[in-house]
Amino acid sequence: MNNEDNLERMLRASLRHEVTRDAFRLEGLEKRVATELSGRVPRGSVWDSLKRIIAPTSRGRAAQLAVVGVTALVFMVLGAFIGNRLSPIMVFNGGRHSIQSAVSASGETSALFVMPAPGAKSVAVVGDFNGWTPTPLSDPNNDGIWTARIPLPPGRYEYAFIVDGHWWGQDPLADGYVHSFGSYNSVRYIGRVGKGA
């Protein structure tokens, strides 16, 4: 039931009340109905308030535009915040080169290592950048997505993940793979021109 139906229903009820109490007089009817309605109209939700504000009233077009602009700005900020929080998941949904590695304001490059390992007790990354010494990944959200951002100068790097002691050399987000000691290493280029870093 929409608001117009509500209003009609309340008007009918108010008028019916005037008739049934035998106090029907044209004088003052509008005022009495208005007074009664003001006590019955439910307190509007935020959305109702917003609609009243942006409705074409005497407040003027400038005020409406200002409200719309501020609302849009709030949504943009919220979107950016949520997008930033969900970045590891977005990595798996594509666009990996845009956020897999990054350049800081000072020009330093870094690599984001992401490994989906639900239920794992420990996840680490080893590679030629750390002398094949494990650098731990973390899963603060307990969502099974383990991540670590490691500052790395531009270059080509070979690496593998170690999940609960088992080597995992084929990162789905890698730029390529090479054979090594009968297994695989993932390869990633950090600091590629036009690849986000």
Add this chain to the structure above:
Amino acid sequence: MHIRSVAVALVAVAVTACLALGAVVTPNDVYHALDKIPLTHRAEIVHAFGVGFSLGRLVPDRTLRLVDRLAADKGTTADKEGILLTIANALENDLPVTLLIDKTEEGLARNVPLYVILNGSGGAVRILGLVQREKVLAAVRDLLYAKGIFCISHAGQATATSLPITRFDRIVTEVADVLCDYVESGASPLDGHLIYQRVQTRLENLSQLKQPTILPEDAALVLARIKPGDLTAVLLKVLG
């Protein structure tokens, strides 16, 4: 309370700084670490490592880490010495050793037996050992020499294209690494065009970084002078 916290923080910073300054590794630290392994050819290894340190082909802290890891490994002393001698031999032969050290560290991390790290494996899946990799490095270096691309310490700039040692070493290392990867992938060494394509991709990727690890002009120089058949010849020479 506030003053005490600040004092504690200052002391912590001072201690950290002292530790950091004290952690600088020198070649002597590496030589002392070699004593943990009863080496038969210690003098030769120390001499070669000294050459490596002086040319910048060896970095003390990384070399110390390697020696410590080798000393702690449960492999035989002969294999440990074999690995160190292979690296020393490469240095004496004027070759870059980054590739050899990196593969050794990776093999140790993977718990690969030392004799496999050293000699490789010719089973169903081919694994190149340090011995084969050193041969590939030498063959690539010789190929570049044959194509008129020299290291600045070996040829005058007036007679040939001479590159600073770091740039030359980088090219040798990357091309050799591509060839080793290619062999370990099981592909045919006779497919020169495919090998050339792999080399081209590697060099171009590295030259297109925001801070290129191989300069575009160096990549262009190498790619213009070597031919697919040259790379096939290198692999056939090394692998027989």
